Amino acid sequence: MSGDAALVVRGLCKSFGCKAVSGLDLTLAPGEFYALLGPNGAGKTTTLRMIAGLLRPDSGSISVFGRDVLTDPLSAKAIMAWLPDEPLLYDRLSPMEYLEFVAGLWRVAPTLARSRAEELLETLGLWPHRHERCEGFSRGMKQKTVLAGALIHDPQFLLLDEPFTGLDAASARLVKDMLQARAAAGAAVILTTHILDVAERLATRIGILSGGELLAEGDLPSLQRHAGFTSGSLEDIFLHLTIA
Amino acid sequence: MFKAPGFLWLFAHELRLLWRGSILVRTHKSVIAPLLIVGLLFQGVALLLAGKIVEHPLPLAQMLLAANLNLAFLFILMLSRGVISAVDTLFTRADVDLFLASPLPPGRVLLVRMIGVALSVAAPWALLGGVLANALAFYGQYWALAAYPMLLAEGLLVSAMAFALMVALLAWMPPGAAHRAGHALALFMGVFIFALGQAPRFIAPARLRAFWQALTPDPRNPATLLARALLGQPAPLLASLAVVLSLFLLAWAALSGRFAKGALTAAAHRPGGNASRQTGAFRATPFAALAAKNLRLLARFPGVVSQTFYRSLTLVPVAMILLGRVHFGGGVAVTVPLLVFLTGQLALFFISVMVGADDAPELAASAPVPLEMRDRAALFAAAYAALLLMALPLLGVLWRAAALIPVLLACMAGVGASNLLLGQRLPIPLVRARFGKAQTGTVLGLVLGVGVSSAWALASWLLATPSLAAFLQAG
Numbered sequence: 001m002s003g004d005a006a007l008v009v010r011g012l013c014k015s016f017g018c019k020a021v022s023g024l025d026l027t028l029a030p031g032e033f034y035a036l037l038g039p040n041g042a043g044k045t046t047t048l049r050m051i052a053g054l055l056r057p058d059s060g061s062i063s064v065f066g067r068d069v070l071t072d073p074l075s076a077k078a079i080m081a082w083l084p085d086e087p088l089l090y091d092r093l094s095p096m097e098y099l100e101f102v103a104g105l106w107r108v109a110p111t112l113a114r115s116r117a118e119e120l121l122e123t124l125g126l127w128p129h130r131h132e133r134c135e136g137f138s139r140g141m142k143q144k145t146v147l148a149g150a151l152i153h154d155p156q157f158l159l160l161d162e163p164f165t166g167l168d169a170a171s172a173r174l175v176k177d178m179l180q181a182r183a184a185a186g187a188a189v190i191l192t193t194h195i196l197d198v199a200e201r202l203a204t205r206i207g208i209l210s211g212g213e214l215l216a217e218g219d220l221p222s223l224q225r226h227a228g229f230t231s232g233s234l235e236d237i238f239l240h241l242t243i244a
Numbered sequence: 245m246f247k248a249p250g251f252l253w254l255f256a257h258e259l260r261l262l263w264r265g266s267i268l269v270r271t272h273k274s275v276i277a278p279l280l281i282v283g284l285l286f287q288g289v290a291l292l293l294a295g296k297i298v299e300h301p302l303p304l305a306q307m308l309l310a311a312n313l314n315l316a317f318l319f320i321l322m323l324s325r326g327v328i329s330a331v332d333t334l335f336t337r338a339d340v341d342l343f344l345a346s347p348l349p350p351g352r353v354l355l356v357r358m359i360g361v362a363l364s365v366a367a368p369w370a371l372l373g374g375v376l377a378n379a380l381a382f383y384g385q386y387w388a389l390a391a392y393p394m395l396l397a398e399g400l401l402v403s404a405m406a407f408a409l410m411v412a413l414l415a416w417m418p419p420g421a422a423h424r425a426g427h428a429l430a431l432f433m434g435v436f437i438f439a440l441g442q443a444p445r446f447i448a449p450a451r452l453r454a455f456w457q458a459l460t461p462d463p464r465n466p467a468t469l470l471a472r473a474l475l476g477q478p479a480p481l482l483a484s485l486a487v488v489l490s491l492f493l494l495a496w497a498a499l500s501g502r503f504a505k506g507a508l509t510a511a512a513h514r515p516g517g518n519a520s521r522q523t524g525a526f527r528a529t530p531f532a533a534l535a536a537k538n539l540r541l542l543a544r545f546p547g548v549v550s551q552t553f554y555r556s557l558t559l560v561p562v563a564m565i566l567l568g569r570v571h572f573g574g575g576v577a578v579t580v581p582l583l584v585f586l587t588g589q590l591a592l593f594f595i596s597v598m599v600g601a602d603d604a605p606e607l608a609a610s611a612p613v614p615l616e617m618r619d620r621a622a623l624f625a626a627a628y629a630a631l632l633l634m635a636l637p638l639l640g641v642l643w644r645a646a647a648l649i650p651v652l653l654a655c656m657a658g659v660g661a662s663n664l665l666l667g668q669r670l671p672i673p674l675v676r677a678r679f680g681k682a683q684t685g686t687v688l689g690l691v692l693g694v695g696v697s698s699a700w701a702l703a704s705w706l707l708a709t710p711s712l713a714a715f716l717q718a719g
Binding site for chain 1: 525526527529530532533534536541603606608609610612613614
């Protein structure tokens with residue numbers, strides 16, 4: 001699978017005095033929707049930050065669609081989008097100006113960028129607020145603005161850290177549909193979330209991380225088998241594996 | 245039964261925040277030693293000055309005039325700073341939200357915040373003025389120590405006025421307009437005091453003498469109460485402190501009920517955007533996108549107008565010289581070091597805004613953009629803004645003394661490049677950090693930046709002055 005894989009991570013380690021991520025192996029196929037779960041401090045955000053090229057691992061390798069994140073980060077970043085748990089937003093820019101900026105960073109042709117920006121702002125319900133400064137926005141509006149920024153360059157690989165934080169039910173549904181559509185179109189999506197129902201319903205595969213190590217990985221039936229359950233929800237499995 | 249935390253508990257919290265937000269603490273650790281050395285140097289100079297004052301005492305009337313002028317000068321400067329602090333308290337949604345949502349009485353929150361603002365506006369002047377007071381006390385002139393309580397009293401008065409002003413503005417106008425009005429008033433006061441300080445340069449000596457004589461007060465006049473308090477006369481000092489404290493408490497009592505309402509009104513303020521200026525000009529290259537973003541953030545930095553204006557006041561004497569209204573020994577060449585110094589200060593300020601206002605550096609870091617391009621875009625935007633402001637004075641020098649242009653341009657480029665690179669590594673502290681955010685900026689950058697600007701200004705002065713060339717040739 002690694003020949004045409006969307007993501008190949010091998011032996012990834014990172015330590016901040018104590019081990020944050022230890023010997024992590026991950027492989028994602030194009031079009032796959034992967035949920036990375038784990039308790040607080042499990043190493044989820046550190047893993048995503050290393051894949052996004054924002055944090056250098058102590059050892060290991062990462063490649064995205066065949067592009068090495070460690071030796072050729074710019075080429076890898078060109079096809080990725082990173083959505084952090086705290087919105088990376090300029091308070092004194094409006095959503096339209098923010099999208100202008102992000103599109104420029106990813107070299108999206110101006111005419112294409114404009115039409116995509118208009119479409120994203122419209123879809124996410126931000127069109128009436130496109131000229132207002134983001135500093136007055138609610139958490140959910142900020143999250144939607146950042147999400148529009150993550151999608152404007154039509155990334156092949158999406159790294160989403162708690163993407164549903166602050167979103168109301170309708171917006172969360174909309175975002176889920178948008179992400180699933182991206183995955184159906186061939187993009188790979190990896191997300192972290194503490195809302196296990198979301199992971200259970202959206203993800204094609206789920207990884208459970210604890211203490212920087214991948215405890216289990218697979219679809220729900222395989223996780224049930226791994227935990228020694230004949231049935232049971234993802235929540236039961238998660239608690240069994242991470243508290244045990 | 246629940247009992248809300250008391251005044252002292254809250255005041256201790258405020259002091260801790262003030263201390264951690266102070267320029268000494270939030271600065272680079274290595275600046276403490278140079279600052280101590282500078283402080284000791286100041287104290288040494290103050291000792292020499294105090295020795296002269298003790299040797300040649302002034303008549304009481306002149307001492308009262310000097311005290312009155314100092315009090316008035318400091319009052320306006322403190323009020324300018326106090327208004328900004330009151331605006332910050334009400335608008336920046338710092339911990340006021342947390343306090344107002346807690347079971348603390350809003351009046352207690354206001355009292356602590358008013359005292360906090362008083363301390364923060366008085367402390368720098370107490371540190372500066374304190375060296376002379378200490379030096380005079382060293383010579384047995386203990387009356388000079390009255391400067392400390394009097395500066396604190398001025399701080400309390402200023403704080404009361406600033407909060408009253410902002411709460412009144414919020415009651416009369418929409419929050420956005422009140423925010424702008426507060427900044428405009430602070431700017432106006434700062435410019436006013438600068439203009440006042442420069443006025444004697446442009447007034448004939450005879451008229452100036454007559455002016456001072458007219459101002460010199462009769463020591464028996466009750467209007468000299470505050471001046472006599474500053475000179476350490478016990479009864480006026482006690483009376484002044486009592487009056488100021490009463491006014492402060494009166495203002496606090498009057499504002500207690502309105503403070504929470506004012507803060508809630510300010511919270512409703514949603515900064516709007518100007519749709520007509522947002523053309524949706526999508527850029528084709530990352531550099532253009534980074535530069536456009538940097539210039540936008542610079543233009544929208546709170547206080548960019550006032551802080552640029554303060555720094556650009558150097559242009560007033562430059563304009564007077566270029567227009568031939570004022571004559572100095574060096575002629576138009578005098579403008580060269582002034583313009584070089586200003587270029588350095590503007591470059592340092594602009595690049596510090598770029599570094600300090602970058603709320604989301606990881607966004608560009610996650611993009612396929614080399615780190616050097618982000619740095620270059622910030623340098624470009626800061627240099628562009630500085631050049632834009634310096635273009636008119638440059639044309640002025642070209643008009644009056646074109647021969648000075650090569651030296652001026654070379655030194656402006658030199659000081660600009662030096663301070664841009666310096667500010668990128670050691671940005672100057674500009675605004676108090678928002679709640680939950682770390683403070684950016686270091687006073688080391690400020691000190692080094694002024695030093696670099698001065699060095700380039702001196703170099704340009706030496707290069708631009710013909711007498712120096714003659715001197716070198718003679719050598």
